[in-house]
Amino acid sequence: MNETLEKLSTCILEGDSEAAPGLVQQALDDGVVPKTILDEGMVVGMNEVGDRFRRGDMFVPEVLMSADAMQSGLEILRPELVSSGVKLIGKVVLGTVQGDLHDIGKNLVGMMCEGAGFEVIDLGFNQKPEAFIDAVKEHQPDLVGMSALLTTTMRAMGHTIKSLEEAGLREQVKVMVGGAPVDQAFADRIGADGYGSNAVAGSDLAKRLVGAG
Amino acid sequence: MRANYQVNSGVRFQMLSDDQLEELFESVLHVLEYTGLEVHHEESLQILKDAGAWVDGKRVRLPSYMVRRALELAPRSFTIYARDGNPEHDIHIGPGRSHFGPGPTCPNFIDVETMERRPYVKSDVPLVAKVVDALPNIDFCESLGTVDDVHHDLGATYEFAGMFPNTSKPIVAWSYDKYDSEEIHKIAVAEAGGQEAFERRPNYIHYCEPLSPLVSTEDALDKLIFAANHRVPLIFTPCPIAGGTAPVTAAGIIIQAAAESWMGLTIAQTLQPGLPFFMGGVLSVMDMSNMILAYGAPELSLFMAGITELAHYVGLPLWQTGGCTDSKALDEQAAIEGSLSAYFSALTGGDLCHDVGYTESAMTGSVFQLAMMDEAIGYARRITRGIEVNEDTLAVDVIHNVGPNGHYLREQHTRNHYKTEFFYPNLCDRRNYEEWEMMGKQTMSDRVVSRVQDILATHEPSPVKPETEKVIEEVLASAEKRVK
Numbered sequence: 212m213n214e215t216l217e218k219l220s221t222c223i224l225e226g227d228s229e230a231a232p233g234l235v236q237q238a239l240d241d242g243v244v245p246k247t248i249l250d251e252g253m254v255v256g257m258n259e260v261g262d263r264f265r266r267g268d269m270f271v272p273e274v275l276m277s278a279d280a281m282q283s284g285l286e287i288l289r290p291e292l293v294s295s296g297v298k299l300i301g302k303v304v305l306g307t308v309q310g311d312l313h314d315i316g317k318n319l320v321g322m323m324c325e326g327a328g329f330e331v332i333d334l335g336f337n338q339k340p341e342a343f344i345d346a347v348k349e350h351q352p353d354l355v356g357m358s359a360l361l362t363t364t365m366r367a368m369g370h371t372i373k374s375l376e377e378a379g380l381r382e383q384v385k386v387m388v389g390g391a392p393v394d395q396a397f398a399d400r401i402g403a404d405g406y407g408s409n410a411v412a413g414s415d416l417a418k419r420l421v422g423a424g
Numbered sequence: 425m426r427a428n429y430q431v432n433s434g435v436r437f438q439m440l441s442d443d444q445l446e447e448l449f450e451s452v453l454h455v456l457e458y459t460g461l462e463v464h465h466e467e468s469l470q471i472l473k474d475a476g477a478w479v480d481g482k483r484v485r486l487p488s489y490m491v492r493r494a495l496e497l498a499p500r501s502f503t504i505y506a507r508d509g510n511p512e513h514d515i516h517i518g519p520g521r522s523h524f525g526p527g528p529t530c531p532n533f534i535d536v537e538t539m540e541r542r543p544y545v546k547s548d549v550p551l552v553a554k555v556v557d558a559l560p561n562i563d564f565c566e567s568l569g570t571v572d573d574v575h576h577d578l579g580a581t582y583e584f585a586g587m588f589p590n591t592s593k594p595i596v597a598w599s600y601d602k603y604d605s606e607e608i609h610k611i612a613v614a615e616a617g618g619q620e621a622f623e624r625r626p627n628y629i630h631y632c633e634p635l636s637p638l639v640s641t642e643d644a645l646d647k648l649i650f651a652a653n654h655r656v657p658l659i660f661t662p663c664p665i666a667g668g669t670a671p672v673t674a675a676g677i678i679i680q681a682a683a684e685s686w687m688g689l690t691i692a693q694t695l696q697p698g699l700p701f702f703m704g705g706v707l708s709v710m711d712m713s714n715m716i717l718a719y720g721a722p723e724l725s726l727f728m729a730g731i732t733e734l735a736h737y738v739g740l741p742l743w744q745t746g747g748c749t750d751s752k753a754l755d756e757q758a759a760i761e762g763s764l765s766a767y768f769s770a771l772t773g774g775d776l777c778h779d780v781g782y783t784e785s786a787m788t789g790s791v792f793q794l795a796m797m798d799e800a801i802g803y804a805r806r807i808t809r810g811i812e813v814n815e816d817t818l819a820v821d822v823i824h825n826v827g828p829n830g831h832y833l834r835e836q837h838t839r840n841h842y843k844t845e846f847f848y849p850n851l852c853d854r855r856n857y858e859e860w861e862m863m864g865k866q867t868m869s870d871r872v873v874s875r876v877q878d879i880l881a882t883h884e885p886s887p888v889k890p891e892t893e894k895v896i897e898e899v900l901a902s903a904e905k906r907v908k
């Protein structure tokens with residue numbers, strides 16, 4: 212493995228946002244192809260972060276530092292990936308549904324998805340189905356993620372999926388749902404494509420849904 | 425005659441010094457004056473502006489004199505009355521008095537027959553209220569669940585309608601919006617004998633929540649204004665999570681939570697001077713591995729103690745938290761976490777301690793946890809009652825009379841005091857081994873379960889007036905129409 216890539220993966224693991232862009236640039240200057248920089252440098256680091264977190268060896272703030280480092284590296288790498296015709300891992304439109312104000316869980320899911328390399332468009336909380344529809348039209352995401360913490364607002368996730376269908380947009384996105392009272396059975400019932408029980412499960416799910424897991 | 429003899433009646437601790445409390449207090453004023461909060465409510469923005477606040481769009485900053493005035497207006501001591509006039513069920517709020525009760529709105533409930541976790545349903549409400557009514561150390565009622573099998577917008581109304589006739593202990597009522605607040609109020613007022621009678625002897629407390637960090641939401645303020653206009657004692661309680669929606673440090677989360685509470689206080693006291701007001705709320709940490717708000721964390725007790733001291737420093741009562749757990753079962757973890765936080769809460773003299781009976785980080789309500797904590801609270805209350813020192817309790821004469829080699833079993837002094845000096849457990853087992861074996865080697869959880877079942881089979885709460893029963897029916901019927 213290229214020494215710079217190894218440094219890059221360690222830099223992601225250590226959450227060093229300042230060093231990441233420089234290392235990406237150095238790898239590009241070394242002539243490493245952009246996709247290799249992503250897959251064999253950054254993603255290697257981020258996968259290790261995921262493993263350590265699951266083992267209980269890393270905590271949320273450290274994981275988010277790594278996610279930040281991932282994003283700062285991607286700022287340099289993204290245009291190169293695009294111009295070399297590599298499809299980016301994907302775009303997620305994320306929001307807490309109508310009537311619901313709980314947002315810290317949703318924020319965590321967004322940050323973990325960023326850590327996995329996704330571009331995340333966060334709509335905020337208390338978002339009507341129309342807001343999701345408008346965002347899908349505007350941003351053309353691969354995924355729509357919805358969060359609900361109340362048994363009363365869980366229904367709004369179903370309504371939003373219906374609205375996506377009615378707007379003829381359901382086919383072009385995968386839908387994932389989560390939030391403390393949500394479970395797999397509920398996700399199945401409303402026709403979501405996946406359910407994640409926490410933020411890391413959420414980003415793993417996002418990867419799986421876009422065929423990158 | 426003793427000169428200026430000082431008496432400590434009961435055990436209470438003081439964690440923060442007056443200097444530290446002053447610093448916290450000034451920091452809250454600073455946050456309110458310099459950072460300000462967002463207020464998502466047109467009417468409140470107007471009320472605040474008229475009262476002297478600096479309003480910039482939704483952003484509201486409060487000059488500190490406004491906050492000081494609101495604090496001045498709010499009472500430290502008042503009474504919430506039992507609906508049936510039973511003085512034993514009245515709650516006297518005031519220095520050194522702590523009270524306990526369950527929490528609201530868990531999605532799940534531990535079924536009392538099967539002991540399995542399942543969604544909370546309407547028929548659970550009267551059952552929880554009955555258990556609350558019967559347990560000697562539980563002082564107020566919340567339902568431990570969100571009713572799942574009625575129209576979802578009517579959960580709070582059905583809940584109140586189910587609790588009110590089944591306990592005469594004061595209820596702390598939450599609601600979704602001003603509509604169900606109004607329905608709840610109708611029921612309470614009917615029993616009190618009209619609005620004026622209610623104002624003299626309020627029989628329930630209204631609960632609402634701001635949004636951390638630093639937002640007062642539309643629904644929360646609709647409810648606050650309803651309560652203030654109808655002079656319903658009010659709890660305004662944030663639920664910040666250290667490291668997530670609030671600073672990671674204890675001092676930081678406490679001042680943010682206080683700022684969030686005092687925005688509500690300022691609006692409420694402007695509308696209704698002297699309205700009984702509790703600041704909140706639930707302050708704990710974000711578990712940085714499991715990403716939950718931890719209800720069993722030691723920091724919860726510590727943060728709650730800090731905010732209680734701040735509340736009392738400024739002369740407000742506090743909505744405390746304890747008796748809760750992150751455990752999923754009625755097990756050792758549940759006992760440790762619940763008992764320690766209940767005990768700690770009692771030590772702070774925090775005024776209303778809620779969430780007793782919460783398990784699984786507020787996801788599942790359990791009357792078994794509640795009943796187990798009733799015992800822990802009794803234990804804590806015996807300790808916090810402290811040691812009484814006077815001529816009689818010093819017992820110098822009794823010691824002299826009994827002398828060496830005697831015993832105290834037959835002493836009048838023993839007969840006079842053994843009932844009040846000692847705590848008698850309802851659940852903790854002190855039998856000897858043989859008797860314990862003979863009684864079927866029951867564990868704590870076995871005894872908790874039979875106590876709950878016994879209460880459910882035998883306890884009869886005092887009924888509401890027949891007129892109130894009719895009003896409850898009418899309120900439910902019109903509520904059903906409202907959501908049609």
Ligand code: B12
Pocket residue numbers: 310311312313314315316317319320356357358359360361362363387388389390391392406407408409410411412413414416528529530531570598599600632633634635636637661662663664665669714715716717784785786787
């Ligand atoms: C903090 C809190 C609040 C705060 C929210 C502040 C904020 N900025 O978010 C405030 C005080 C505003 C609040 C208000 C209310 N709350 Co609240 N709240 C909570 C509490 C205690 C913690 C939530 C939390 O932040 N957890 C930590 C985060 C990190 O976890 P999380 O949100 O579950 O997210 C994780 C996973 O679920 C998952 N996830 C989340 N979203 C998504 C999305 C996707 C796509 C995926 C894959 C995964 C995923 O990943 C996240 C990270 O691991 C919960 C109890 C609980 N155990 O959940 C109650 C709780 C959710 N609230 C409850 C209630 C009832 C209310 C109120 C109605 C109370 C009232 N009467 O006013 C209001 C409703 C306001 C509204 N309209 O939304 C109930 C819900 C009961 C029910 N039957 O539905 C709960 C369970 C507590 C209880 N027992 O009362 N609440």
